[in-house]
Amino acid sequence: MTVETILQKTISDAILSLYSESIDQKGIILQNTKKEFNGDFTLVVFPYAKMAKKNPEQAANEIGEYVKRELPVVSDFNVIKGFLNFSVSDEYWRQFFSDNFSNVDFGIQSERKEAPVVVEYSSPNTNKPLHLGHIRNNLLGWSISEILKANGYCVKKVNLVNDRGIHICKSMVAWLHFGHGETPESSGMKGDHLVGKYYVLFDKHYKKEINDLLANGMSKEEAEKKAPILQEAQEVLRKWEAKDEETLALWRKMNAWVYDGFDKTYAKMGVDFDKIYYESDTYLLGKDIIKEGLQKGVLIQKADNSVWADLTPDGLDEKLLLRSDGTSVYMTQDLGTALLRHNDFDAERLIYVVGNEQNYHFEVLRLVMKKLGYEWAEKIYHLSYGMVELPEGKMKSREGTVVDADDLIDEMIDTARKISEEHGKTSAFEKEEAEHLYNILAMGALKYFILKVDPVKNMLFNPKESIDFNGNTGPFIQYTHARICSIIRKAAEKNISIEKLEQFPIIDLSAKEKNLIKILYAFPNILKQAGENYSPALLANYVYDLAKEFNGFYQDTSILHETTELQIILRVSLCRFVGNVIKTSMKLLGIEVPERM
């Protein structure tokens, strides 16, 4: 039990005994006392003062007296206007500190919850390489999965690869026309980039054909449909659906190239999956559900045989679920895969990490599922995230303003190398060790930069200026960790053993030490909130605050000097604690922390 829960309970008792009002202890909200005031936890008493029909100050004093009398851990209290500030005894903080400082799993929930949480993320198309938008998706999906695991959930990370459809056929057609048998081996290109190259070539050629047709007097709309290369792609799609062996062989070959490329990018980003679904296996799913819905009469069939869901009662419009020719649309498939996933995992929650351009889609998905009688539709949660914008505006593939994931990562590594060498940081490093460090720093900078922003918000990414190594950045936190490791190494050289903690209670904590301990104390709660809100940003901003606070402490405290051995032990232990929490937080964000840099 934490002090907060004990305080809540006692306050609840106090209100009951003083004012005969019963308030659930969970409804008693405590906040951390602001730095400018004395105390550790603050109760805002205005609501209870009203209840007690007394003025706030009087009520605060009464509650304060009661709590101080009943709770030995509360050493004192003070009242300012309607704010009741409790001071928790130093013994409590020291005890908390010595109980937890060496716990590498501090804050991690060890009790396992039974039902899994399924997190779908990444979900790439196989016709082009991953770009900056995918990076946000992948980092968010991976990190939130790890955060949920740390909160005791059994998490299944899944990827639904969109491996079929007109887009991949476009790449195939272009490759047949212009490829001359080019392969990743023959060209030295990464497979996904190679296939992407042909997708771009297709588009170029397609545009040219449209222009030619326009020049011949055809309408724009017609030209877009009649362009020969597009018709060819559509023919390839028909052949694919008819399981034409030659088409399938090419499709398999080119997809294999792409997967090979994706795997490399995923590995660089450090993300992984427990299960991969392929749309080619699932794209026919969902039709049965629709039929069932028709029989139940919750869906409507129009004269042309197309099937619709009427969502006007829910404030939306009508949504197509089956085309007039009986083929399925995106929504049909998603209905099917949702059911499949529910059956596969019997999950407590189905999380989809998908961009906010699909907010409407998921709203409809949930509503239709419910209409069809699947109560578990409420378990579907769309973890929606905003777009990544560039200084020039939106990323547009046609205008070539897309930031390629692999290019960006390489560029980051170059930057890390350049800056590190300028600082002369790695002159003593072996070459291999230095390269490894540049890698860690580059990915740390990139990941932290993206994860620290609230997912719902669109974010701006300036490739030239945004990725920095100073200030609120990944490398700053990594740097803090490296210095902590350095202190612990030096302490070991001085034969300072931090195991002698039973001696701690006789040492007074300085204000700065106490402040750090209070920040550390908050970690489990932050972790829980990050899980509940599906927001790695919460954790990222917390760990920055911690690192910043530690740096201030580091600067004006002689951790290893000019003091008694016991004080040194205490401070080194504090370093250990801060280091552990930084390491854990960063790990959950997917960021490695080096021991020296």
Next chain:
RNA sequence: GGUUCCGUAGCUCAGCUGGAUAGAGCAACUGCCUUCUAAGCAGUAGGUCACAGGUUCGAAUCCUGUCGGAAUCGCCA
């Protein structure tokens, strides 16, 4: 036009379920490397929390409206 989301310092972002004097970083300016790593620290300056109403002891936070920006409203995925 309908719906949803966003709007906080010059720029990029925090601000937990309403609480005390709105916080960081970057950029600018001042100091600090003989002392555990200066990728750092301390400080100065920078705000009508888009705007207007409302709710209440109390609003950046909740409600309504207005103005800006984004997304979406395809028999594309």
